[in-house]
Amino acid sequence: MNSSISFSQFDNTSKIRVKKVEAFLNSVELELSPDIEVFVSAKEKSKMIACGGLSGNVLKCIAVSPEKRGEGFVLSVMTELLNAANDRGRKELFIYSTPKNIAFFEECGFQLIEECDSKIILMENSKNLKKYKNNLSRLKKDGNVIGSIVMNANPFTLGHRYLVEEAAKKSDHLHIFVVREDASDFSFKDRINLIQKGLADIENITIHEGSDYIISKATFPTYFIKDKCSINELHAKLDLSIFRNQIAPSLNITHRFVGTEPYCTVTNNYNQNMKKVLGESNPKSNNIEVIEIERKEYKDKAISASSVRALLKDKKYDELSNIVPPTTFDFLVKRI
The missing domain is CATH 3.40.50.620 (HUPs)
Known part of the structure; x- marks a missing residue:
């Protein structure tokens, strides 16, 4: 990974940083989920280029700026997010996404539970089902x-x-x-x-x-x-x-x-x-x-x-x- 890229973790009490995440998500046509407790963000030369969040045992609001997509960078974001969950004892996780992302999240160790109307999927990284x-x-x-x-x-x-x-x-x-x-x-x-x-x-x-x-x-x-x-x-x-x-x-x-x-x-x-x-x-x-x-x-x-x-x-x-x-x-x- 590019050494100029830095990751950080923070919780939802960091209001200014949460506002920056919200602005970044809006820039890629996503919304901030209000129940996120823990955030991970990535910056390059002080510019936010990726983020993700953890709400209970659900990963949410995973986003990467368009210029960083296709570089395998999303895997680094997921690794940081999984580490943040693991640090808090949350190892059995779920993720909601769109069907086009199934193959990617499978690479990250998640298995499909169900797909609905070709619009939404639910996956988990355990064999709990x-x-x-x-x-x-x-x-x-x-x-x-x-x-x-x-x-x-x-x-x-x-x-x-x-x-x-x-x-x-x-x-x-x-x-x-x-x-x-x-x-x-x-x-x-x-x-x-x-x-x-x-x-x-x-x-x-x-x-x-x-x-x-x-x-x-x-x-x-x-x-x-x-x-x-x-x-x-x-x-x-x-x-x-x-x-x-x-x-x-x-x-x-x-x-x-x-x-x-x-x-x-x-x-x-x-x-x-x-x-x-x-x-x-x-x-x-x-x-x-x-x-x-x-x-x-x-x-x-x-x-x-x-x-x-x-x-x-x-x-x-x-x-x-x-x-x-x-x-x-x-x-x-x-x-x-």
Whole structure:
């Protein structure tokens, strides 16, 4: 590498340097991802020529100035970025990019997980997906209808309970995946604990801890997606494609159950994408039938976790007790 090129690392508290990274990214028609914690940048004669970032275990905002592309320089940038992640104990990493970069990131030790609409890819540098699928396959159950639900439960309500009850009735066995990421009002540990307690009497279910393979909207990248109107749809399609092609076959899942969504347009659109992605003919995997279950209501209004949080904030405990199981209510009251 040219000796006049110098690399540096800094975190997101270095506001002036972050602004320079943002300006550089804008110059190559990319955006700064606001969740980056650690940056790597390269300079030549005081001019920034490359950068990259780390958010949790996801590499983001990797960019090289046009005059340095094709020189193998990107590999040096990736090496610096991987070293920065390794210094922080983050060895099992993910990267989102465009399909044209698959071969390059494979050279850097990453393997493709899924590609969506020829617009976005997700790759990892570990064999964790294979391990995850092997672990799931040990929990496989026999039956003609093997159902599934993915839930955040922030927190667990009687609405969630009703969805599980109805899905369990229609299934020989029901697999419930709890979103793992701590980007909610309640921690993953508390959320899964409330789910386990609230469903303890239902026998034909298995509750799974979520994984990095259930894609969160909080970590989904937008910095290289030019059509901002397509972001929610791309997120949904990538997340659902991974579920269909990677997760579901390990458990022989045949159905996915979801509550109707009368309030949130984004969630309702996600449900409609679910029907398309999981239900359409696909040579990679069997189709999965999506069944929408009418949401449980209280006082003519669908029960939601957001209404629980609002009642809790307003200290309306009597009303709160009507829309959450006793186990959730006890937890919430003790938390006050």
